[in-house]
Amino acid sequence: MIMARASNKTNPARELVFGDLWEYDAAPETADPKLKKRYDLFINGQFVAPKKGKYFATINPGNEVKIADIALGDAADVDAACKAAQKAFTTVWGPMPGKERGKYLYRIARLLQDHAREFAVAETMDGGKPIKESRDFDIPMAAAHFFYHAGWADKLEYLAPGRQVAPYGVVGQVIPWNFPLLMLAWKIAPALAAGNCVVLKPAETTSLTALKFGEICQEAGLPPGVVNIVSGAGETGAAVINHPLTSKVAFTGSTEVGKLIMRSLAGTEKKMTLELGGKAANIVFEDAPLDQAVEGIINGIFFNQGHVCCAGSRLLVQESVAGEVLARLKRRLATLRVGDPLDKNTDIGAINSKEQLLKITELVKGGVAEGAEMHQSECRLPAKGFYFRPTLFAKVSMSHRIAREEIFGPVLSILTFRTLEEAVEKANNTPYGLSAGVWTDKGSKILKMSTLLKAGVVWANTYNKFDPASPFGGYKESGFGREGGKQGLMDYCKVG
Amino acid sequence: MPVAKSPPSFRRLFDDIGTVDAVGIEERVAKYGTRSVKKGAKVFGLQLAVTMVDLTTLEGKDTPGKVASLCQKALRPHDVGEIPPTAAVCVYPAMVRHAAKHVKGTAVRIASVATAFPSGQAPLKTRLAEVRAAVADGADEIDMVINRGAFLSGEFGLMQDEIAAVVEASGAATLKVILETSELETYDNIRAASFLAMRVIRPNDFIKTSTGKTSANATLGNNQVMLEAIRDHFLETGVPIAMKPAGGIRTAKQALTFLIAVKETLGDEWLNNGRYRFGASALLNDLVRQLEKERTGAYQAPWNFSEASEGY
Numbered sequence: 001m002i003m004a005r006a007s008n009k010t011n012p013a014r015e016l017v018f019g020d021l022w023e024y025d026a027a028p029e030t031a032d033p034k035l036k037k038r039y040d041l042f043i044n045g046q047f048v049a050p051k052k053g054k055y056f057a058t059i060n061p062g063n064e065v066k067i068a069d070i071a072l073g074d075a076a077d078v079d080a081a082c083k084a085a086q087k088a089f090t091t092v093w094g095p096m097p098g099k100e101r102g103k104y105l106y107r108i109a110r111l112l113q114d115h116a117r118e119f120a121v122a123e124t125m126d127g128g129k130p131i132k133e134s135r136d137f138d139i140p141m142a143a144a145h146f147f148y149h150a151g152w153a154d155k156l157e158y159l160a161p162g163r164q165v166a167p168y169g170v171v172g173q174v175i176p177w178n179f180p181l182l183m184l185a186w187k188i189a190p191a192l193a194a195g196n197c198v199v200l201k202p203a204e205t206t207s208l209t210a211l212k213f214g215e216i217c218q219e220a221g222l223p224p225g226v227v228n229i230v231s232g233a234g235e236t237g238a239a240v241i242n243h244p245l246t247s248k249v250a251f252t253g254s255t256e257v258g259k260l261i262m263r264s265l266a267g268t269e270k271k272m273t274l275e276l277g278g279k280a281a282n283i284v285f286e287d288a289p290l291d292q293a294v295e296g297i298i299n300g301i302f303f304n305q306g307h308v309c310c311a312g313s314r315l316l317v318q319e320s321v322a323g324e325v326l327a328r329l330k331r332r333l334a335t336l337r338v339g340d341p342l343d344k345n346t347d348i349g350a351i352n353s354k355e356q357l358l359k360i361t362e363l364v365k366g367g368v369a370e371g372a373e374m375h376q377s378e379c380r381l382p383a384k385g386f387y388f389r390p391t392l393f394a395k396v397s398m399s400h401r402i403a404r405e406e407i408f409g410p411v412l413s414i415l416t417f418r419t420l421e422e423a424v425e426k427a428n429n430t431p432y433g434l435s436a437g438v439w440t441d442k443g444s445k446i447l448k449m450s451t452l453l454k455a456g457v458v459w460a461n462t463y464n465k466f467d468p469a470s471p472f473g474g475y476k477e478s479g480f481g482r483e484g485g486k487q488g489l490m491d492y493c494k495v496g
Numbered sequence: 497m498p499v500a501k502s503p504p505s506f507r508r509l510f511d512d513i514g515t516v517d518a519v520g521i522e523e524r525v526a527k528y529g530t531r532s533v534k535k536g537a538k539v540f541g542l543q544l545a546v547t548m549v550d551l552t553t554l555e556g557k558d559t560p561g562k563v564a565s566l567c568q569k570a571l572r573p574h575d576v577g578e579i580p581p582t583a584a585v586c587v588y589p590a591m592v593r594h595a596a597k598h599v600k601g602t603a604v605r606i607a608s609v610a611t612a613f614p615s616g617q618a619p620l621k622t623r624l625a626e627v628r629a630a631v632a633d634g635a636d637e638i639d640m641v642i643n644r645g646a647f648l649s650g651e652f653g654l655m656q657d658e659i660a661a662v663v664e665a666s667g668a669a670t671l672k673v674i675l676e677t678s679e680l681e682t683y684d685n686i687r688a689a690s691f692l693a694m695r696v697i698r699p700n701d702f703i704k705t706s707t708g709k710t711s712a713n714a715t716l717g718n719n720q721v722m723l724e725a726i727r728d729h730f731l732e733t734g735v736p737i738a739m740k741p742a743g744g745i746r747t748a749k750q751a752l753t754f755l756i757a758v759k760e761t762l763g764d765e766w767l768n769n770g771r772y773r774f775g776a777s778a779l780l781n782d783l784v785r786q787l788e789k790e791r792t793g794a795y796q797a798p799w800n801f802s803e804a805s806e807g808y
Contacts, residue, residue, distance in 0.1 A: 014734050016727065021764035022540055022755075027532035132530055291724050292520025335760045344532040441515055461517055 018334045027344040029131045033122040038069040039207065041077055041231060042214030044084035045224025051076045056233075058207060061128035061350040062341045062385045070207045073230035078199065078239040081228035085170040085197035086245050088225030093197050094167065102153030105192060107220040109146035112139065112185075115216065119209055123181055124341045126208040128350030128386065129304050131342050141466060142185035145484075148468035149193035152489055156194065159489060164496040167195035168271060171492065172246030174237040175210075176253045177203035177352050178307040178408075183252055184210050186483045188227060189468075194492040196248070199228045201240045203253075205353050207231040238264070247271065248492065252309075255406075255432075255477050273481025273491050275309065275473055277406040278434030280455065281427035282312030282463065283417075286321045288439035292461065294328045297412070300437060300463035302336065302348055302390055306410040307356075309478070310435035312463055314403060315414045316423050322416045326394055329412075333377045333390055340382060348410060351386040360388055360409035367393050367402035372413070398426060406432070420445070424452045433475025437463045456482075505650040506688065513691050513728070516683040516721055525716035528756045538752070542787050545751040545779075546579055548769045550607050550740065552586040552777050554708065560594040563587055567598035569802065574784045577791050582780060583769040584637060588613075589630040596634035607637035607672070611662060614676070614707035616641040620658060627665040637670040638662070639775075641707060642689065644679045652692050660696045672702035672740055672773075675722075678712035683721045690725035694737045700770060704740040708775065713743025719754055723761040730762075739766070742775025748786040751779055 038055065040047040055069040073081075093101070112119065119142075120134040129138070156165050171191045175183040180202060191198050202210035210229050217227045230236055234257075241249045241261055248271040251261055255276040265272055282300050284293045300312025317325045341349030351357040368374050372393040381387040388410055396403050396413040403413045417423040427436055436455040438446050446460040456474045459465060466472065471482035482488045533541055551570045553562060563585075570582040584605040587595050592608045599606060608630040612618035618626075627638055640662045646655040663671055673693040677686050693703050703722055705714040719741045726737045739758070745751055751774060758766050766772050781801045789795050 014731055016730075016763040017765050018760075018763045021767055022544070022759055023537060024531065024533060025535040025537040027534050136530070289515045289517040289520065292517035292524070295520055295524050344530070441517075461520065462523075 016331065024345050026340075028340065028342050029121055029124070029135070029344055031117040031121050033125060034118050035068055035122060035208070039071060039211040039231070041071045041073050041081070042211060042217070042227070042229040043077070043081045044228065045218065045222070047214065050074065051080075056204070058126060058205065060125045060385075061205075061352055062125070063382070064384050064386075067125055068208065070211070070231050073201075073232040073236045075235075075239040077232075078230050078236060078243055081199045081230050082170055082172075082243045082245040084225035085199050085228055088223055089167070089169050089197040092223040093192075093226050094169075094195055096195075098154035098156060098195070101192065101195065102150045104220055104222050105146050105150030105153060105189065108216055108222070109143045109150060111216045111219055112143040112146065116140065116143070119181060119212065121342070122212060123209050124349070127177060127180055127206045128341050128352050130346040130349040131344055132346070133304060133349075138179055138182045141468075142181045145182075145185040145189045145468045149189035149489070152190075153193045156493065159486060159493065160495050165194070165493040166496065168248040168492065168494060169196060170245045170247060171196045171198050172240040172243060172249040173198060173200040174240060174249075174251045174253065175200065175202055177206040178304060178309070180206040181209040181213065184213060187250055187252075190483070190489045190492045192226065194489060196492055197226050199230060199240050199243075199246065201230050201232060201237045204231075204233050241265070250481070250491075251275070258479060273473075273483075274479035275481070275483060276477060276479040277408075278309045278311070278432045278474065278478050279314055279404065279406050279430045280310055280312045280432075280435040280437070281314045281316050281430075281453075282437035283316045283423050283427060283439065283449065284318065284321065284325060285438075285440040285442075285445065286318040287441045288321075288461075289441060290321065290325060290328060293439040294325065294332055296437060296439065296461070296463040297325075297329060298332055298336070301412040302410050303464050305348055305351055305388070307352055307408055308464070310457065310464070310472075311408075312435075312437050313407060313412060314427075315412055316417050316426055317414060318423075319416045319418050322414070326392070326414065329392055330375055333375075333392065336377060336379070336390055338377065338379045338381060338387060338390065348390055351388050351409065354386055356408065357386040357388060360407055360411060363402060363405060363407045363409075364391060364411055367396070367400065367411075367413070370400050370402070372396045372400055372402060398429060404430065420448070424449065428454045431477040434473075434478035435459070505652055509652070509688050509691070510684065513687060513725075516687050518683050521683055521720055522717050525720050525757065528716060528753050528760070531753070531756045533752050533756070539787065539790050541752045541755055542748055542783050542790070543580060544767060545748065545755060545774065546573060546783050546787070547581070547583055548773050549582040549780050549783070550584045550586040550742075550773050550775050551582045551780055552708070552742075552775055554586070554588060554609060554613075558588060558591055560591070563591045563594045564598055567595055567604070569780070570604045571599065571602055573780055574788070574801070577788060579784055579787055583773055586639065586775060589626055589633070589635070592630050592633040592635045600634060605636040606634055607639055608635040609639040609707070610635075611640040613639070613641055614709040616643055620661065624661055624665045627662055631665070631667055631669050635669055637672060638666045639672040639674060639704060641674045641676060642693065644676055647680070647685075647689055647692070656692055656696045659693055663697055663701070670701060671697055672704045673697060674704045674707055674742075676707055676710065677705045677714075677718040678710045683717065686718050686721045687725050690722050691729065694725065694729045694735070697737065699735050700738050702738040702740045702773065704742055704775065706743045708743030714741030714745055714754075714775075716753065716757060720757055720761065723757060727762055736765070736771065738771040738773070740773040740775055745774055745776050746778045746782065748779070748782045751783065
């Protein structure tokens with residue numbers, strides 16, 4: 001049995017053993033996600049079949065099993081949704097006093113909390129993220145955004161003192177697949193608080209929780225047409241963006257699509273906010289508390305399989321501690337658990353889609369071909385489903401493709417620097433500017449870095465911290481406009 | 497008081513061993529609590545925890561009779577089921593000879609808190625004499641307290657010399673060095689004291705969080721700081737140091753969370769009672785209760801477990 005007495009032998013290799021002496025048993029989350037076999041479009045408060053009658057399958061990336069059929073909305077469906085939204089805006093939602101709108105938002109927030117477990121399981125099944133993330137981050141944070149903005153609904157006059165604020169009317173929103181329900185909340189909560197009505201297009205691979213959100217709207221008694229959800233592919237999104245009734249559009253997604261949207265809207269009067277890609281620098285100085293920095297680096301790049309626009313995908317380490325940090329990262333990698341997203345002990349789940357897996361695989365191959373030194377975790381991967389080993393690349397230089405392109409997967413590129421100036425230059429030498437991290441024991445260095453880094457968010461001695469009250473958004477090709485906080489709410493208001 | 501040398505001793509030590517970010521370490525340990533240990537893994541973890549308990553009684557009112565029943569409990573924690581004995585019993589030096597009558601020659605070792613526990617505020621000569629007496633009476637392990645006053649005033653040499661003297665006095669007995677983390681206050685200090693102690697003790701001697709006699713005892717945070725110090729020391733020198741959190745770990749769930757921290761920080765080679773212990777009294781009953789629940793499928797009534805820690 002387990003009675004080994006103090007064995008006096010020392011490990012000559014001086015490495016730690018992370019073996020299978022005490023392997024965790026499977027601990028699957030068993031809550032019922034309450035899913036339907038088929039999901040229709042949510043328009044004017046009702047679930048309605050798409051006009052052309054087309055559906056597409058949504059699958060579980062963790063095991064490649066089909067979950068449900070999702071309605072494929074087209075331009076005609078989007079038109080119906082926009083008209084419903086316009087009607088709701090002029091007849092109900094627009095004229096409604098702010099404090100009444102706030103009540104609906106509070107109700108939605110509470111209902112999300114009531115259904116939290118169910119939404120968490122649905123989110124994990126549909127998107128592949130580990131259940132502990134959807135349970136502890138996505139769903140609670142989505143509810144928090146509704147709570148926060150509910151508080152604003154009757155206080156809009158304090159948003160820009162001395163000036164008039166008014167809603168735009170109908171807002172068109174297109175969201176990505178990495179945080180399906182959370183991005184919906186980031187978009188819908190401020191829009192509704194400001195008095196707008198919404199037509200939202202969820203990402204093709206992750207429509208489930210958005211359509212389940214339609215059920216929440218019904219349960220909350222939200223007036224028909226205030227929120228409309230039209231699932232579908234890229235063309236559906238384009239129809240939302242380009243519809244003449246949407247006077248403001250908000251998009252979160254790739255820089256490539258963001259550019260297309262800007263082109264198509266040039267010359268129109270539409271207001272627009274874009275939250276696009278990133279290639280964030282996570283900068284570790286030699287005086288940083290290294291274990292906590294390593295934890296932050298791991299969290300920065302492997303959170304949600306690296307499907308995070310603000311992921312700390314470029315690690316900049318001061319040369320004097322580069323070897324030490326890499327050794328600690330490798331050791332930490334050995335204890336990360338990759339596998340079934342529904343298992344409560346899974347740290348890294350499934351890649352969202354086969355397409356994305358191929359893209360990551362190709363970029364990683366490129367990294368090896370360009371001569372970067374690859375280190376991958378040796379964990380076992382499930383036979384079915386889309387999985388990718390957590391990957392570190394050492395000896396990366398600024399000209400490598402893996403140091404410039406957004407990989408959007410669990411792949412970290414490690415670069416080194418000698419001085420603070422060099423760190424800043426390398427960090428800013430990217431078309432993106434969404435986020436950055438700084439790790440040092442010295443407060444004055446943090447303040448200096450935060451003014452020099454061209455990034456919308458700079459985290460100090462932490463990473464991936466979010467709060468509804470804190471604005472989030474980018475510089476340069478990472479987009480413009482803010483989400484969250486007073487600044488985010490302003491983007492949903494006409495200020496006169 | 498000696499004039500501080502330049503650069504000051506703390507500054508020099510931190511340049512050497514690095515610092516700890518309090519927010520970061522607490523975030524790290526919060527994740528251990530989200531691990532879900534079920535079925536076979538749970539039984540393994542609970543049994544492992546039982547074998548790691550230093551079943552403790554440290555009261556002014558301890559008597560030979562109390563120590564006798566403590567020893568029986570350590571040897572056979574429950575009357576049914578296959579529950580292994582604990583690692584050791586932990587008693588005051590005066591009680592060592594009484595414990596020896598019951599556990600000498602068994603798997604259960606005798607640990608004794610010596611060195612003017614818990615304050616350590618006695619002349620070194622007295623403290624060393626106490627250690628020698630406990631060892632002579634049959635103690636297999638000595639739990640000593642560090643000179644916190646010397647540490648906090650930056651007299652690291654004095655602190656280390658005293659530990660080295662106790663190492664010598666304890667002879668073949670395993671040494672556990674109590675840092676008394678609540679009196680050191682910061683994670684930085686806990687890391688610093690861990691390193692100072694580890695540099696003068698022998699392979700598989702312990703560093704230990706607390707006496708259990710102050711307001712705050714073992715927490716996941718200071719456990720983690722010490723585990724990471726042990727890891728860094730081991731990787732640097734090849735010398736494995738063992739760890740003992742003590743005080744405040746009362747439930748099986750807590751114990752499993754501490755063990756998860758060990759598994760994910762130091763790995764498999766520390767998952768045995770030669771390298772990890774729990775200083776506890778009430779914990780054993782909860783471990784037994786959970787093991788019985790796993791065995792029988794139902795929670796048993798409290799009176800089945802010689803419940804009160806006072807009345808083994």
